[in-house]
Amino acid sequence: MRKIIYILVCVLCIGLQSCTDGIDLRDGSERSQLVLEAFICSDTDQSEAHLSTSVIINSQNQRFEFPTDAIITIRDLDNANSAVYDYDNVRKLYVVKDFEIIPGNTYEIIANWPNSDYQEIHGVTQVPAKTEIEEIEELSNTTVEMESPEVSKKVLDYQIKISEPLSYPAFYRLDVWRKDLRLDGENQVFWFENKLVHLENFKILNGGNAVHELEQMDGILIDASKLENNTFSISLESDELTDGVNVFEDLMFGLQTIDSEFYNYHLTTSRELKAAGTSFNQPVVSYTNIVNGFGFFGSMSESIDSVSVE
């Protein structure tokens, strides 16, 4: 009888044990490729780019590489201008300065890594004309007291209306930051234009599926064709504010009119990052406009508006 039970247990153990095995569905044609993340903005004279390499899944001992001696060139296809990026050792990225970005013009970026096996990559973008913010209406302004004395948070709700785009499709990225007023012991006033968002719980109140919060960077992405009356609303929550130490009076709203390359790449990347580590999600098809590589080359134009906060 004991033997029967033992056999039964073993049989059932076999049955209930799930199996995990490595599997490789590749056909052997994959090659590691260069990855370029770059965008240009018509309102600055400095453009940046990140360059790295991809890693093939199921290959051994491959590592991400971040070339520092690659040659990255940008060309204005509507005139003869071109420039070469320099590598910034401090910020660990490529930078080009004093290269004019003109809305409406088309630009091409080319990157290659000499003395490596990686194929040359390139991408094209057309810089969109900027769109202005028509109106920012404060819906609510709430101060939330915290446990510690003299410490509070601000919760601010805004409705934002954008001008009618010149054409569709039209995409935007909205970034919000604050000007800090910091008082030191001698009552000196320093103003900081702080682009790092100390605004937590950036919540979309209204906008339907036109508006998406980004996982990998600040701000939200907007698809203008899905907005109703070019309007949406958001809620911002500040970090903890200590009375007399740091308060803020102005909020800066930066509306970046972005091209479809910027929009699609960051939307798909954000979805992938949000879904990573969760038990159930749908596959995200990656976007790239880089030929022979991964990543994106996009462009934007920015308009900035500010509101006072009481």
Place this chain on the structure above:
Amino acid sequence: MKNRLFNIWIALCLPFLAFSQDITPDEIRVDYACVKKDLATVIVELSKTSGVNITFNPEILPRNKLVSLNAKNKSVGTILNAVLKDTGVRYKIVGNQLVLVENEFENAEEIITVSGYVLDSLSGEPLAYASVYSMNKLEGTESNEFGFYSLSLPKGIQRVYYSYLGYKKEILELRLKKDTTLNAELTPDAVLNEVLILDSKIDEISQDLHSNTFLPVDQIWSITSLGGESDIFGMTQMLSGVSTGADGFGGINVRGGSYDQNLILYDGIPVYNSSHALGVISIFNPSTLKSAQLLKGSFPARYGGRLSSVMNVLTKEGSTRKMKGDLSIGTLAFRTTLEGPLGKKNNSSFMLSLRRTHLDLWLLNNISNFIYDIGGLDGETNYSFYDLNAKINFKLNRKHKLQFSWYSGKDDLDNDVTKTTPLLAELTVQRKVIDTEWGNKIFSAKLNSEINQKLYHNLTIYSSGFDLDNFNLTQIDRTLMDTSQTRSLNSSLFRSKINDLGVRSDFDFVPNANNFWRFGLSAVRHNFEPGLINSSAPNADLSAEITIDSLKNQLVFPNIKGTELTAYVENEIKLSQNLYIHPGLRYNLVLGDKFSDHSLEPRFSVFYQKNDVYLRAGASRMSQYLHLLANGGFGLPTDVWIPSTDIIRPEKAWIFSAGIGFKLSETMNLDFEAYFKNFDRVISFSEGLLTPIDEDTNWEQDLPIGRGKAQGLEINLTKRYGQSNISANYTLSESNRTFPSLNGGNTFAFRFDRTHQFKFGFIQKINKNAEFSSNWQISSGTPVSVPFQVITTFVDGVPVPVAQIEGRNEQNLPLYHRLDLGFNFYNTYSWAKQKFSIGVYNAYNRENPFYIDIGTDDKIPTDFITEQFSILPILPYVSYSLAF
């Protein structure tokens, strides 16, 4: 004088003859030809040629009648009817010979109706869709789902055949002078079950109109099964055109349609979740089954509300003759059923049945602990399900029957596993929790009425409910070298709650042998409470928790109501002995909270048979008010049912099919069928994290809406040879979907698109008390979205890996194939019959992939790898059952 006395004796003894045999003397087929021979000579020659003894008195035959004919492979009876036409003489069967007698009803033109019920002779159980036809099949019909039939025949001596799969054919010779009520009782095959026929028989004309496969439920005990649990889904999965996920997970997908596009009917009531164990086993307790059919080609107008197929499962009413029951225990579950008459008059009956898993009661926890220990994990898993069926039938009077039916079933899955991984710089403790419950409750009350011999009515009032709560949690605690600790939490809660309240009124009207009308009305009030919420806390305190209750508190379930009103009419028309058509029309009106929709759905099918070849074609317009948001189509209880709204409109489809079949011999059938489907307004989850479904979110706007196509060719071969039965089928198919906001707007393969499928089934009677069965199937792997490369993106200046999927469902999992083997041993006692089964599922331990995930190599944590996850390895089973 002698001959006269002989004739009188025959006439007196045989006003009503019943035969229970597989073939009668007049069904024997011969080739016979003659040119201008006198009738008596023809009959004698026919007798010699066929070997059938034909006795007759030459004086009753007309003189000077000369006969010329050329018959190839015709039955003796057909030839006799042809040569005796207009002679005032007919034949009748006496034992193994035929006797010619005078036909008192020659040229009688009046039509008589015979109606009644086709019943199981042992239990009194009505037999649904039994074939009822006259000898030359000029007139034929089938019983409805309540066993009622109505057949119009010319006045006179008529032989009526009653046949039903798994039962001996019954032949009644009737002297019809007026409308007659007659119940026919068929006897189940007394010895072992008849050989399994996995596909439709060529003789059964009505089912062939719609690519309708009658699943031989009496044969369900012969086939191999998972865990010894004979199951109707296991039988269905072996049919052509039916695909599933690995090992049946994901439920059944028919001809490129998704799981939610199957209308699964439980005694006529739609069921939302028809399976246990994530799709592997159906909710239909095999002890309760009476009949099951799968329609996949074209659809009569009485069926609607889903796009792809109809599976109509009828359960027993309970024996009105005697108490009976069964007990069964297998590797997976135990089962018990009791049925019998209520009261003394045997007009009423009851049935009560329970099935439940038993491993969880005494073993599963310990086994899971043991297995996790071996794998260096700490945890436990427990799973259980049950089904409870109850039915009561009352025969109120000769024409009215009342039935109450109740079903309750539930699955409960709990999983809590912790893995500790010490690395150089940190200690990681990962905990995964799954806490899931889901189940159906169905109640119905039915009143059946024989309004007259040609008109039958059923009134049904029902409620059908489905409830699902699925909670998932991933908790990762990290302790770094500097002893700082962090906790990240990712969780989700899926909820699907549906309550339907419905009423339907159906009529069957058979005015004559060439028409079978069905028409009716129905109304259903749907009440939906879907819900889906994701919650994450990437940098939480070690004391932080997310529980199912905390998520429920955050979720405000949308409450969506809707009403569906339906009217239909259809007619099965026999245009000639060879040609049948079945036109129909269905009208649906949907009234939602903020919208309404209506659809007119024409249906048409045609069937033509000549000798041993038949042709079949059909077209159907279908609509579907309800949608299932399937997460990867695993059939996991994370699929959420939602109704149509003003944004998510009802799905629509056109379905076309055409086929040709051949009866190659008495024992072999071959048929080919092609189909094409066009779906519109199908929905899906968005890419990435599943769309939260909450009263406060605009979830409807986030769901992509698209279209789909499916097409394919099926080839079926069945062969019976002595004590063996073989069936084989091959399907070549393609199914895809297109959504503007998925996959960059490009078309991609449907999740369960299996380009090639081959299935083979075999049953062999070893002797009177033993049989062997096996199944083998091989099919293309299902499409998957697998990244081949990983890149980095910069988040706050820090590179973060991101997997790159270049196209949705562009790769395929490896081939799926599996062999199942089984033996059944029977013993019959005077008071009971016992059966012992032993077998093995997945006999050569094929590790069929269930899904693929990206992970890191345990030995080199910086290397990315793809891992295949398999579920069911080789699984032996034993089971014992006792039927009394």
